[in-house]
Amino acid sequence: MSAQTETHQEEEQLNYLTNGKSLKSWLLTGDHKRIAILYLISTALFFMVGGIFAGLIRIELTSPTGVLLETETYNRVFTAHGLVMIFMFLIPAIPAVLGNFVLPLMIGARDLAFPRLNLLSWYTYMVGGILITWALCIGGVDTGWTFYTPLSTSYSHGPISLAILGAFVVGFSSIFTGINFIATIHKMRAPGMTWFRLPLFVWAMYGTSVVILLGTPVVAITLALVMVERWTGIGIFSPELGGDPVLFQHMFWFYSHPAVYIMILPAFGVISELIANFSRKRIFGYHFVAFSTLAIAGLGFLVWGHHMFVSSQSMYEGIVFSLISFLVAVPSAIKIFNWTATIYKGNVRLNTPMIYAICFMMLFTVGGLTGLFLSSMGTDVHLTATYFVVAHFHYVMVGGAITGFLGGVHYWWPKMTGRMYPEGIARVNAILIFIGFTATFVPQFIVGFMGMPRRYHYYYFAPEFQIYHILSTMGASILAIAFFTPATYLIWSLFKGEKASANPWGAHGLEWEIASPPDSHNFHHIPIVTDEVYDFPGVEYAHPSHGPKKKKSKEAEPATKGKH
Amino acid sequence: MASKAHAEVENFPVHVHHQFEDIEQQNEAYIVGMWTFMVTEVMFFGALFLAYILYRWHYQPDFYMAHKGLSIPAGAANTTLLLLSSFTMVLGVHYAQLRKSKMVVTMLGTTCVLATIFLCIKFAVEWPPKFQHGLVPGANFGTHPEYLNGASPRAAELFYSLYFLMTGLHAIHIIIGILIIGALAMMWAKGKKIVTEDYIPTELVGLYWHFVDLVWIFLFPLFYLLPQ
Numbered sequence: 001m002s003a004q005t006e007t008h009q010e011e012e013q014l015n016y017l018t019n020g021k022s023l024k025s026w027l028l029t030g031d032h033k034r035i036a037i038l039y040l041i042s043t044a045l046f047f048m049v050g051g052i053f054a055g056l057i058r059i060e061l062t063s064p065t066g067v068l069l070e071t072e073t074y075n076r077v078f079t080a081h082g083l084v085m086i087f088m089f090l091i092p093a094i095p096a097v098l099g100n101f102v103l104p105l106m107i108g109a110r111d112l113a114f115p116r117l118n119l120l121s122w123y124t125y126m127v128g129g130i131l132i133t134w135a136l137c138i139g140g141v142d143t144g145w146t147f148y149t150p151l152s153t154s155y156s157h158g159p160i161s162l163a164i165l166g167a168f169v170v171g172f173s174s175i176f177t178g179i180n181f182i183a184t185i186h187k188m189r190a191p192g193m194t195w196f197r198l199p200l201f202v203w204a205m206y207g208t209s210v211v212i213l214l215g216t217p218v219v220a221i222t223l224a225l226v227m228v229e230r231w232t233g234i235g236i237f238s239p240e241l242g243g244d245p246v247l248f249q250h251m252f253w254f255y256s257h258p259a260v261y262i263m264i265l266p267a268f269g270v271i272s273e274l275i276a277n278f279s280r281k282r283i284f285g286y287h288f289v290a291f292s293t294l295a296i297a298g299l300g301f302l303v304w305g306h307h308m309f310v311s312s313q314s315m316y317e318g319i320v321f322s323l324i325s326f327l328v329a330v331p332s333a334i335k336i337f338n339w340t341a342t343i344y345k346g347n348v349r350l351n352t353p354m355i356y357a358i359c360f361m362m363l364f365t366v367g368g369l370t371g372l373f374l375s376s377m378g379t380d381v382h383l384t385a386t387y388f389v390v391a392h393f394h395y396v397m398v399g400g401a402i403t404g405f406l407g408g409v410h411y412w413w414p415k416m417t418g419r420m421y422p423e424g425i426a427r428v429n430a431i432l433i434f435i436g437f438t439a440t441f442v443p444q445f446i447v448g449f450m451g452m453p454r455r456y457h458y459y460y461f462a463p464e465f466q467i468y469h470i471l472s473t474m475g476a477s478i479l480a481i482a483f484f485t486p487a488t489y490l491i492w493s494l495f496k497g498e499k500a501s502a503n504p505w506g507a508h509g510l511e512w513e514i515a516s517p518p519d520s521h522n523f524h525h526i527p528i529v530t531d532e533v534y535d536f537p538g539v540e541y542a543h544p545s546h547g548p549k550k551k552k553s554k555e556a557e558p559a560t561k562g563k564h
Numbered sequence: 565m566a567s568k569a570h571a572e573v574e575n576f577p578v579h580v581h582h583q584f585e586d587i588e589q590q591n592e593a594y595i596v597g598m599w600t601f602m603v604t605e606v607m608f609f610g611a612l613f614l615a616y617i618l619y620r621w622h623y624q625p626d627f628y629m630a631h632k633g634l635s636i637p638a639g640a641a642n643t644t645l646l647l648l649s650s651f652t653m654v655l656g657v658h659y660a661q662l663r664k665s666k667m668v669v670t671m672l673g674t675t676c677v678l679a680t681i682f683l684c685i686k687f688a689v690e691w692p693p694k695f696q697h698g699l700v701p702g703a704n705f706g707t708h709p710e711y712l713n714g715a716s717p718r719a720a721e722l723f724y725s726l727y728f729l730m731t732g733l734h735a736i737h738i739i740i741g742i743l744i745i746g747a748l749a750m751m752w753a754k755g756k757k758i759v760t761e762d763y764i765p766t767e768l769v770g771l772y773w774h775f776v777d778l779v780w781i782f783l784f785p786l787f788y789l790l791p792q
Contacts, residue, residue: 004744012776081579095736108657109583110582110583110584111582111583112583112592113583113584113593113594113596113597114597115581115583140750167681175604178600178604179597179600179601179604180597180772182596182597182600183593183596183597183600184593186592186593186596187589187592187593187596188583188584188589213600213603213604213607214603214604214607214608216604217604217605217607217608217610217611218608218610218611220608221608221609221611222611224614224728229731231702232702232703233701234701234702234721234725234726234730235718235722235725236615236722236726241718241721241722242623242718242719242721242722243619244618244619244622245617247618251611251614252616254611303572496691521582526585
């Protein structure tokens with residue numbers, strides 16, 4: 001990895017942001033970096049929309065008899081929250097934004113294999129997003145984001161087909177991204193970039209793509225069947241017409257459980273990068289972390305039945321699904337332990353991304369461990385559809401995926417924009433997110449365990465729940481501020497931020513060997529990779545056998561001095 | 565970007581896109597991409613096959629009786645046509661490798677014609693009687709109970725729902741295939757370099773066509789030849 005350094009000296013080259021300023025040059029771009037920026041803007045907007053719905057839910061629940069919304073409206077609000085957050089934010093967030101941006105840079109490629117498909121993916125995403133938004137604007141959907149039949153096929157009124165069509169279309173945007181990533185990772189690695197020299201983020205993108213490709217088509221056809229049922233009145237999922245509503249649940253969760261891994265695997269990848277680079281240490285057990293990604297991707301397809309322990313599934317089926325669900329905890333734990341071991345005796349620097357990484361480890365551990373309560377059938381029968389479940393998956397989705405996303409955005413922000421974000425406020429804000437998050441969701445665990453059902457907005461039958469809801473809403477208020485702040489200071493940094501050097505973190509990886517921001521073709525010459533991944537210069541290994549196989553002899557970037 | 569790197573990019577042969585180092589890398593990426601796409605197609609149809617298997621298991625005798633409403637000769641003729649079209653597609657790819665433009669155009673054209681006859685048999689011969697016999701779910705199902713061959717109407721409706729959904733989705737793939745193969749044949753006829761310089765585009769279209777053919781190889785026995 002070299003030969004790039006001299007190109008930095010050529011002053012004031014056009015970079016990917018300045019190469020073409022017209023709107024058209026953005027909307028018709030094939031550049032993976034620009035498409036990543038398009039995705040960043042659009043996912044951030046949808047995140048805001050989803051967040052507003054979350055706020056409405058939290059306000060409504062502060063009183064046992066509701067304060068703001070009609071019952072029907074409340075159903076539509078929580079459905080909208082789920083739909084927007086899952087399909088429009090969580091699934092594309094890390095792969096389509098960070099993956100799009102850094103994956104080709106990390107493996108030494110000029111672009112993804114199919115740039116036009118990549119652009120098509122963004123347009124497909126936007127079309128799906130517009131359809132869903134349209135459905136929400138003309139009255140909304142009250143089925144919950146899961147579209148369970150026969151409610152969605154026979155009983156519910158409203159623009160359900162439109163919302164389902166939106167989700168269906170958005171699915172294709174992730175399929176396109178997945179195909180692109182698989183072809184790119186297989187065929188576009190720079191010479192010398194062997195599979196086991198790939199940064200773990202690339203492994204995570206690979207696992208994610210496999211899950212996307214195997215799962216998304218199934219949910220697409222399932223949702224299409226629901227649409228056809230609504231339009232023609234045939235009864236694939238309608239019991240009164242001979243169909244089987246539980247089949248819908250099987251087919252839906254066959255995608256939608258793996259979809260959880262579409263959301264969390266990329267975050268794992270980001271965290272691996274952050275932990276290694278801010279501990280300045282080769283990741284402990286690289287191979288285990290890499291293969292645990294694939295193990296999660298594989299096992300993730302065999303656990304969907306744990307969503308259906310109370311859906312008339314046979315007991316024996318339940319036992320098998322329960323057992324396999326426990327097994328998923330093993331590769332997840334491997335990751336957590338290996339990250340911990342990487343930090344141990346590392347040269348840790350607590351920059352903002354690292355704070356997010358540590359928050360991630362704490363929150364995800366809680367999210368993962370509470371998952372075990374839900375995968376054991378006995379406790380799940382009690383906890384099904386309570387706020388315990390809500391808190392559990394928010395720990396994984398928000399505490400995990402969004403924390404990972406924010407950590408990754410801060411980490412690669414200098415590379416994406418050429419500017420540093422303000423470190424002080426960002427650090428404080430990362431801690432604020434942790435506090436706000438914990439304050440929001442710990443009360444939900446408790447109130448859920450006490451029996452508060454999810455999707456209810458009246459709980460006058462149990463006024464003692466109110467205090468937990470109020471605590472949770474207070475936490476959510478902190479969280480709202482803490483999510484809003486990065487948007488402001490990141491935008492501020494675009495104009496006033498300190499100029500970033502090529503490698504502000506002293507990190508190791510091909511993406512840090514080119515200018516910030518990179519030029520349109522990424523690499524002037526495709527680099528030849530001769531050193532191992534996470535091979536930090538000047539790091540002494542307690543056990544040389546745990547260090548990189550080949551020692552690098554060359555100059556290697558001395559951690560560029562910045563105050564960050 | 566205005567530097568030598570850009571000049572290098574400019575000097576690449578026409579058909580190598582800027583992100584690739586050379587034509588081999590580009591071709592390999594396309595082939596991996598196509599196979600990956602077909603994995604998604606398998607899962608796409610796979611969900612429907614799952615539904616079919618489940619309901620056949622639930623309603624075995626009814627599905628058997630309902631399937632008698634399908635025309636085995638028409639289905640068999642269509643199977644033959646698709647198998648033949650796969651053969652001509654293979655020959656098309658073969659001649660593409662040998663760069664024999666005329667033969668490629670002939671073979672691709674034959675493939676299109678065979679596929680069109682397949683659609684004609686399906687839409688003009690097979691489906692109209694279904695409408696007359698009241699066998700179309702969502703339209704007029706069960707208006708002529710004598711055509712259900714003794715199957716319970718609910719189960720028979722499921723059978724025909726799945727029949728129309730699965731063969732319909734397959735027919736959509738056939739139509740897309742005809743369009744793509746037709747476009748490819750036109751490009752060969754016009755001698756467009758993007759297809760004539762390398763057989764990979766033809767090979768990719770061939771892969772797609774074989775997949776579509778293969779789906780029918782499963783659909784035909786499942787619906788038409790269903791044993792008791």
